[in-house]
Amino acid sequence: MIENRKEEHIRIAETENVTTDHNYWDDVEIIHQAVPEVDFDSIDTSVKFLDHKIAHPMIISSMTGGTDLAKKINYNLSTVAEKFSIPMGVGSMRAAVEKKELADTFSVILQSKVPVRIANIGAPQLVKQGKPAFTDRDIEYVMGLIEADYLIVHFNFLQEMVQPEGDRNAVGILRRLKEIAGSYPVIAKETGNGISHEAALALKDAGVRAIDVGGLGGTSFAAIEYYRAQKSGDLEKMNSGKSFWNWGIPSPASIKYSHVGIPVIGSGGLRNGLDLAKAIIMGADAGGFARMLLKSADSSAQDIEATVLQIIRDLKIAMFLTGSSSIAKLKKARHFIREPLRSWVDAYGR
Numbered sequence: 435m436i437e438n439r440k441e442e443h444i445r446i447a448e449t450e451n452v453t454t455d456h457n458y459w460d461d462v463e464i465i466h467q468a469v470p471e472v473d474f475d476s477i478d479t480s481v482k483f484l485d486h487k488i489a490h491p492m493i494i495s496s497m498t499g500g501t502d503l504a505k506k507i508n509y510n511l512s513t514v515a516e517k518f519s520i521p522m523g524v525g526s527m528r529a530a531v532e533k534k535e536l537a538d539t540f541s542v543i544l545q546s547k548v549p550v551r552i553a554n555i556g557a558p559q560l561v562k563q564g565k566p567a568f569t570d571r572d573i574e575y576v577m578g579l580i581e582a583d584y585l586i587v588h589f590n591f592l593q594e595m596v597q598p599e600g601d602r603n604a605v606g607i608l609r610r611l612k613e614i615a616g617s618y619p620v621i622a623k624e625t626g627n628g629i630s631h632e633a634a635l636a637l638k639d640a641g642v643r644a645i646d647v648g649g650l651g652g653t654s655f656a657a658i659e660y661y662r663a664q665k666s667g668d669l670e671k672m673n674s675g676k677s678f679w680n681w682g683i684p685s686p687a688s689i690k691y692s693h694v695g696i697p698v699i700g701s702g703g704l705r706n707g708l709d710l711a712k713a714i715i716m717g718a719d720a721g722g723f724a725r726m727l728l729k730s731a732d733s734s735a736q737d738i739e740a741t742v743l744q745i746i747r748d749l750k751i752a753m754f755l756t757g758s759s760s761i762a763k764l765k766k767a768r769h770f771i772r773e774p775l776r777s778w779v780d781a782y783g784r
């Protein structure tokens with residue numbers, strides 16, 4: 435059951451250690467500027483995100499939907515997206531395609547004025563698995579359900595491999611993606627294992643408008659599925675979850691690899707506004723936060739508000755201390771990269 439699985443994902447992500455062993459944002463060092471020549475109160479964090487102007491270079495990453503708890507979380511997140519004028523994604527909408535009575539767990543976000551709404555489907559659903567692939571009507575349905583501005587297609591093949599009920603077929607996805615990207619503005623996203631340069635080129639060729647790297651360094655779905663397998667006594671999946679716990683391309687390196695001439699969202703392991711500043715310095719146009727916002731989303735909108743306020747404040751402090759009055763200036767802030775991230779960045783000669 436998708437609903438149970440989604441609920442389990444939330445609970446495990448909130449209560450267990452589900453992060454990778456190393457957070458690669460720690461390997462990016464920014465050079466402090468003691469003479470910044472900037473007025474903190476005039477710092478401008480606004481950016482253009484595809485066709486929209488947003489107040490801050492941050493996105494509430496796709497997480498949930500399909501259960502009562504998810505509905506509450508989506509509602510709380512949407513009020514914060516409205517308050518701070520930032521884009522918001524909902525979680526995979528497969529549940530609503532399969533069970534129309536779950537629609538309101540996603541469409542609840544329409545109660546707030548979210549400036550940019552992002553629908554979400556999984557790449558595995560673009561081709562036939564045990565079940566038929568999503569049709570054009572299914573895609574039209576999910577877009578309409580939240581009056582979406584963009585459609586995220588998430589690539590999560592490691593998760594599919596380590597979860598008991600995972601989809602195994604990836605043949606034909608790019609061809610179908612190209613068709614869909616011809617009709618809707620698509621953002622391609624990973625879910626914690628990053629995008630390689632080859633993948634970025636293939637996705638651009640398929641016509642996606644932006645790439646969300648969803649890299650290694652934060653939430654590990656191999657870890658989440660490890661706990662689920664442990665609960666059900668599935669030793670084989672438990673072992674795979676453990677082996678692949680730290681698999682993937684570190685988020686900051688993946689931002690570099692994904693520079694193929696379309697906007698890049700840096701995500702995977704962002705913990706605070708300083709990490710967000712590092713994502714921008716590494717070349718991202720905006721940063722995406724998932725699990726950091728989940729805990730507070732489950733309790734109250736005020737808690738998420740406080741978290742987002744702190745993120746924005748710390749981003750502005752990093753801008754101040756690098757003498758950056760705008761995000762365009764922050765992109766040029768002096769920095770250096772330590773190991774092990776450095777080898778990852780050098781691997782593509784960039």
Ligand SMILES: Cc1cc2nc3c(=O)[nH]c(=O)nc-3n(C[C@H](O)[C@H](O)[C@H](O)COP(=O)(O)O)c2cc1C
Nearest residue numbers: 495496497525526588625648652653702703724725
């Ligand atoms: C509970 C949970 C559910 C998620 N569900 C989805 C999903 O349905 N679709 C998606 O694209 N990503 C999903 N993600 C992945 C996040 O959007 C993000 O890519 C990943 O968690 C890495 O970011 P983080 O380290 O900030 O958590 C989910 C993450 C969490 C923690």
